[in-house]
Amino acid sequence: MNVVSEPNPLPPRRLLLVTGLAGAGKSTALAVLEDLGWEVIDNFPVRLLKRLVAMPDEARAPLAIGFDSRTRGFVPAEIIALVKDLAAREDIALTFVFLDCSGSELERRYNETRRRHPMADGRPVMEGIAAERELLEPLRRWAEIMIDTSAMTSNDLQGHVRQLFAPEADKAAMTLTLSSFGFARGMPPLADLVFDMRFLDNPHWVPELRELTGQDAPVGEHIEKDPAFGDAFARIRDLLLMLLPRYAAQGKPYVHVAFGCTGGRHRSVYTAEAMAAGLRAAGFSPTVRHRNLGSRAADEIERDRR
CATH class of the missing domain: 3.40.50.300 (P-loop containing nucleotide triphosphate hydrolases)
Incomplete structure (x- = not known):
């Protein structure tokens, strides 16, 4: 039957x-x-x-x-x-x-x-x-x-x-975002990892760099001359290279790594751009966003917050 x-x-x-x-x-x-x-x-x-x-x-x-x-x-x-x-x-x-x-x-x-x-x-x-x-x-x-x-x-x-x-x-592939922001204008609410770059020498206090941003070569050269930058950058990059595959293995679809400085225009911007280049060389495809890049350089924000 x-x-x-x-x-x-x-x-x-x-x-x-x-x-x-x-x-x-x-x-x-x-x-x-x-x-x-x-x-x-x-x-x-x-x-x-x-x-x-x-x-x-x-x-x-x-x-x-x-x-x-x-x-x-x-x-x-x-x-x-x-x-x-x-x-x-x-x-x-x-x-x-x-x-x-x-x-x-x-x-x-x-x-x-x-x-x-x-x-x-x-x-x-x-x-x-x-x-x-x-x-x-x-x-x-x-x-x-x-x-x-x-x-x-x-x-x-x-x-x-x-x-x-x-x-x-759509969640199978992890979406990686690197962003910059200014602590003076508030923390990003949804960042998974936040790195504070305010330990670096502040280009805001160099008159010829003040109106520039971390996307301009003179600012990048100034930041890289800081003795603390090279070692700190390498350690953060190595940490991300260790963590990102583990996030992906756990099925985490979105990872947001944020870099902050006082105003969000110099140190954080340069670090985010440099880190994106380093991660691309390692096979990742990060998107870069600069939250406060368009904010004006303001002495009242930077004062006493170097």
């Missing part, structure tokens, strides 16, 4: 719900997800979600739905009940993401862009932020993944979303 085997059931469809405070970075996160191959719908009426996921989809592309307090039918208690029903289904693998941000940072962003907060309604921006935070608190508590973007740049958030949701095939 021949036994006809039943076809293997389709894997559950990935469904990602993305919400959070207005201005916290939802649009940025959804744009990254779209680049990663997700089917993205923003400001989707939540009450139609069951109908949407019931529609046949042969491609079964992962689906990301964005919504917030501006979306029609936005009632947190009803959304949580709906999500619980969807999470119980075997044909759906659901993840709920909440994007949070401090009130002071959101206020700064709204003042900088001169946009109106959706819940301010003629009131000060901070009052609108507080009202929205209170409304969204049940969703924040219930979310599986909470991303606080208070100290993140747009690039930081993009990298974090990629690290969380990129397909496994």
Whole structure:
């Protein structure tokens, strides 16, 4: 007697719900997800979600739905009940993401862009932020993944979303980033390794070098003349050459190595560029970013922080 085997059931469809405070970075996160191959719908009426996921989809592309307090039918208690029903289904693998941000940072962003907060309604921006935070608190508590973007740049958030949701095939190759920054303007929030280069002689105090940067040859020559540079650089390079293959073996998809100095324009910039060249010679393909390279040379920043 021949036994006809039943076809293997389709894997559950990935469904990602993305919400959070207005201005916290939802649009940025959804744009990254779209680049990663997700089917993205923003400001989707939540009450139609069951109908949407019931529609046949042969491609079964992962689906990301964005919504917030501006979306029609936005009632947190009803959304949580709906999500619980969807999470119980075997044909759906659901993840709920909440994007949070401090009130002071959101206020700064709204003042900088001169946009109106959706819940301010003629009131000060901070009052609108507080009202929205209170409304969204049940969703924040219930979310599986909470991303606080208070100290993140747009690039930081993009990298974090990629690290969380990129397909496994894309995570196989490690992405290496070397960056420079100025301690006077804050630490990079997502660096895996940070090296402080302020022990080197500061080109800022050489008048003819002050307006130049670590990408200019005279600055590099000045830094390399420091007796501490050669040995320190070689030790950091050897440490990275030992650590990076181990990170890759552990499946770490993104590694960010940051070099800091006071203003982020001279010592850190030169070291990052030189280290990138050294790692390329060893077979790596780092991307180099300079966070504060465009910042002006300012005596009030450098003073007493040599």
